[in-house]
Amino acid sequence: MQPRQGIVEIFSTFVQFDVEQFSGWVTDAKLRRSIKNCLEQSPKQESDRFWAIYWYNIWHNQPSSLAVGHLCAYLQEVCYWVARKLALNFKTQLSVSDCFQVAIANVPKILKSFNPEYSSHLKNYAQLAFERVLKDAIRLRQEADICSDWALLHKLSRKRLVNSLQNSGFNSQNIETHVLAWECFKELHTAGNTKIRQLNQPNAVTWQAITELYNAERLKQLSSPTPAVNEQTIEKWLLSSAKAARAFLYPKMVSADAPLKDSEDSNLLDILSKDDQTTGLTELLEQEEAANVRSQQHQLNQVLQQAIAALDTQSQKLLEGYYIQQLTQQEIATQLNIKQYNVSRKLSSIKKSLLLTVTQWSQNTLHISLKSNVIEDINTGLEEWLKVEWGGGAEGQRGRGDKGNKS
Numbered sequence: 431m432q433p434r435q436g437i438v439e440i441f442s443t444f445v446q447f448d449v450e451q452f453s454g455w456v457t458d459a460k461l462r463r464s465i466k467n468c469l470e471q472s473p474k475q476e477s478d479r480f481w482a483i484y485w486y487n488i489w490h491n492q493p494s495s496l497a498v499g500h501l502c503a504y505l506q507e508v509c510y511w512v513a514r515k516l517a518l519n520f521k522t523q524l525s526v527s528d529c530f531q532v533a534i535a536n537v538p539k540i541l542k543s544f545n546p547e548y549s550s551h552l553k554n555y556a557q558l559a560f561e562r563v564l565k566d567a568i569r570l571r572q573e574a575d576i577c578s579d580w581a582l583l584h585k586l587s588r589k590r591l592v593n594s595l596q597n598s599g600f601n602s603q604n605i606e607t608h609v610l611a612w613e614c615f616k617e618l619h620t621a622g623n624t625k626i627r628q629l630n631q632p633n634a635v636t637w638q639a640i641t642e643l644y645n646a647e648r649l650k651q652l653s654s655p656t657p658a659v660n661e662q663t664i665e666k667w668l669l670s671s672a673k674a675a676r677a678f679l680y681p682k683m684v685s686a687d688a689p690l691k692d693s694e695d696s697n698l699l700d701i702l703s704k705d706d707q708t709t710g711l712t713e714l715l716e717q718e719e720a721a722n723v724r725s726q727q728h729q730l731n732q733v734l735q736q737a738i739a740a741l742d743t744q745s746q747k748l749l750e751g752y753y754i755q756q757l758t759q760q761e762i763a764t765q766l767n768i769k770q771y772n773v774s775r776k777l778s779s780i781k782k783s784l785l786l787t788v789t790q791w792s793q794n795t796l797h798i799s800l801k802s803n804v805i806e807d808i809n810t811g812l813e814e815w816l817k818v819e820w821g822g823g824a825e826g827q828r829g830r831g832d833k834g835n836k837s
Contacts, residue, residue, distance in 0.1 A: 512560040533560040548811035579672035581629040584620040594678035637661040
């Protein structure tokens, strides 16, 4: 992949695929005009990280397709490399472009969970989030691929079945009949069955029992009376339910730069709604807010550096081995002459200690209410900081020191 150069390209271009391979960058004219206008009004040159936070703040205050478009463009490289790694490393029917589309479609969700008070590096946060999204998608798809329709029906919850049928356009009465047939199927065919993944369809006796149960329960559970049905109708309804569930839970991907049905000269990116350009005053206010965020991040960086410096020598070596040298736990155990399970326990204990330091600082300095979701976000930000900010900076210092010693 050819990396993009310059703020304009980073915030206005998108990955283009050709036969599942990266083929180049395609420019969105509206986004290009937008970012060029911002750069012309900006009093000084800023980094891509600054503009990422700038557009995030605009999106956070008033979500718009323009802000999301800039942020989607910004995250193209990191999304591509995560998609490529997982598509190649996991045995799945998803191609690189499939994985890319699954991940990039989750940008709005990622933005909702991102908090610049904990981390200013949206790309690093998105990398972890893209990995989680794709691993979940791959796991679910692998389960679906090895599941028969009957096994899938067994694994479904009532809520997901209803959502699937609604998504397929079923009316309320048909949803009622299909759900009741599914409930009878689960009660008489899958209850207590231990061979779920390759569950076979019911035999003739079971089909008859399911049908008789449905015809009895329809008089009690359905909101309006319906005629009795036979085994073939029940089977048809259940297969329709399985088809609807697969389409809802594992939808087919359509490329955003694929031509629209009615026009070969336009694509989905062309129908983004137009937004008014942000004013210079808005930009200056956002820059001031970004400066405050950077100041807070600098303070937090010092707090964490001091906390690590206060650790005992073995704990510091363990962190360096794990995050800087990227050693396995077994390699660290050998290096420190301790058991591998002690490395795991020690690492967990150190991270809990650092997490406590960050949460206390956040509560005292930022006056943040420490709810469970907030603590989870802080923990994610801490992991990112250890991998990128602390690990990267410490690695650079060690590298310079090692070169000096060698010479």
